[in-house]
Amino acid sequence: MQQLNPYEHGECYVTVDGHEADLDLGHYERFLGIQTTKANNITTGRIYKSVIDKERRGDYLGKTIQVIPHITDEIKRNVKLLGNKYKFDFVITEIGGTVGDIESLPYLESIRQLKWELGKDALCVHLTYVPYLAAAGELKTKPTQHSVKELQSAGIQPDVLVLRTEHELSTTLRKKVALFCNVDENAVVQSIDAPTIYEVPILMQSQGLDVTILKKMGLPVGDTPGLGPWRAFLERRHKAEETAPLHIALVGKYDLQDAYKSIREALSQAGTYNDRKVSVDFVNSEKLTDENVAEALKGMAGVLIGPGFGERGVAGKFVAIKYARTHDIPTFGICLGMQCIAIEFARNVLGYADANSREMDEKTPHNVIDIMEEQKSITNMGGTMRLGAYECVLQKGSKAYEAYGTEHIQERHRHRYEFNNSFKEAYEAAGMKCVGINPESDLVEIVEIPALKWFVGTQFHPEYSSTVLHPHPLFVAFVKAAIENENEKK
Ligand code: GLN
Numbered sequence: 001m002q003q004l005n006p007y008e009h010g011e012c013y014v015t016v017d018g019h020e021a022d023l024d025l026g027h028y029e030r031f032l033g034i035q036t037t038k039a040n041n042i043t044t045g046r047i048y049k050s051v052i053d054k055e056r057r058g059d060y061l062g063k064t065i066q067v068i069p070h071i072t073d074e075i076k077r078n079v080k081l082l083g084n085k086y087k088f089d090f091v092i093t094e095i096g097g098t099v100g101d102i103e104s105l106p107y108l109e110s111i112r113q114l115k116w117e118l119g120k121d122a123l124c125v126h127l128t129y130v131p132y133l134a135a136a137g138e139l140k141t142k143p144t145q146h147s148v149k150e151l152q153s154a155g156i157q158p159d160v161l162v163l164r165t166e167h168e169l170s171t172t173l174r175k176k177v178a179l180f181c182n183v184d185e186n187a188v189v190q191s192i193d194a195p196t197i198y199e200v201p202i203l204m205q206s207q208g209l210d211v212t213i214l215k216k217m218g219l220p221v222g223d224t225p226g227l228g229p230w231r232a233f234l235e236r237r238h239k240a241e242e243t244a245p246l247h248i249a250l251v252g253k254y255d256l257q258d259a260y261k262s263i264r265e266a267l268s269q270a271g272t273y274n275d276r277k278v279s280v281d282f283v284n285s286e287k288l289t290d291e292n293v294a295e296a297l298k299g300m301a302g303v304l305i306g307p308g309f310g311e312r313g314v315a316g317k318f319v320a321i322k323y324a325r326t327h328d329i330p331t332f333g334i335c336l337g338m339q340c341i342a343i344e345f346a347r348n349v350l351g352y353a354d355a356n357s358r359e360m361d362e363k364t365p366h367n368v369i370d371i372m373e374e375q376k377s378i379t380n381m382g383g384t385m386r387l388g389a390y391e392c393v394l395q396k397g398s399k400a401y402e403a404y405g406t407e408h409i410q411e412r413h414r415h416r417y418e419f420n421n422s423f424k425e426a427y428e429a430a431g432m433k434c435v436g437i438n439p440e441s442d443l444v445e446i447v448e449i450p451a452l453k454w455f456v457g458t459q460f461h462p463e464y465s466s467t468v469l470h471p472h473p474l475f476v477a478f479v480k481a482a483i484e485n486e487n488e489k490k
Pocket of ligand 1: 306307308309310334335336337359414415416417418
């Protein structure tokens, strides 16, 4: 298990095989619609750990361990891992950071070696920034030139340059960059600010980036892909963006954009597929009280209770849930959000005033959310978190079943605590149903209040698997319910 603080890394993204990565991997999945695994993400920590483990095992026969060749060999091995294991036409490896960082030096050296070893089969795309000086009304290419020089001094000549810019780059400017940086003119591509990042593939294609790369690699250039479904999505999105925004409250404690990245993206995708612009309005749960909740949730067509860890901000989540439940506002609780839905119900409907999760209260006799060692040991192999994809069977007739349209699903988890099955009967008798169950461990994965319009909590994180071309059914259903709720009120 890794520790990723949302304030440093943004959201922690989880792959189906239970690897915790930063949010970049989520972008790749949303774009490609392909599920990634641990092999799709390398960290310096893992590289070093692997080298140290090998050294301890005696693999290096007692030789002195050095950055070159030991660390660089391990980096190269990881870069080549996917290509060796599976049949891919291309393996794209993104190296984060900035050229010149001390941290990235071993990676650059590995890339230099790989390019040398692979010849035409390797290609280097370098991303640079072109600042715009508003006062002078000028785009500056100097940082690009310097960045390329720095890269060249590491022995790498970039084949393609992608320039991040706020303004259109002129042909003259592209020519200048090409000349100074030793790059073909058609290999200088702009990456201009777009209304959403989902426009970017189309913008890259229109500049012939794909053709440039194929030609440079000596590969045949076939027909231009139509990207039909992608374009259809964008067209639908543009239309949706023109509608009046549907306000969804995102109740959580992490007051920064990236902390709930996948949830925001999943909601906005679901909006597009419902032909509606969605505005995700962050509501800080630390500031919510019974006195201000009506004002805070005013105009919200739906309420999403976010995931999280620890006590901070939990009280406000109960306040929001109670308000949404008693006012029948469509509500979606995710992970800690689902646990809070269960706790609020126990306190205010079942009458257990001291109901809580073992995470927040060690001693409560109404531990409706708890560590379920006996059940967890079946699936978790002793790790402290339930991580990665687990099966879930849905009850026919439930809102969840209606959304998925199938009985068997698999969803990704990242949590320690579970719904306590000894309270299940009491819940069901009082109107909260456990409609998604892990068939192996009998753990409750989804709760619902069928009497309400749409009130669903999932122990898993559906947001991780919502992609551009396959929006997540629960998000689509939630947004749909929110739209219906809003229409009813008109
Ligand atoms: N803190 C809760 C747990 O560990 C929920 C985690 C989460 O929301 N991802 O079970």
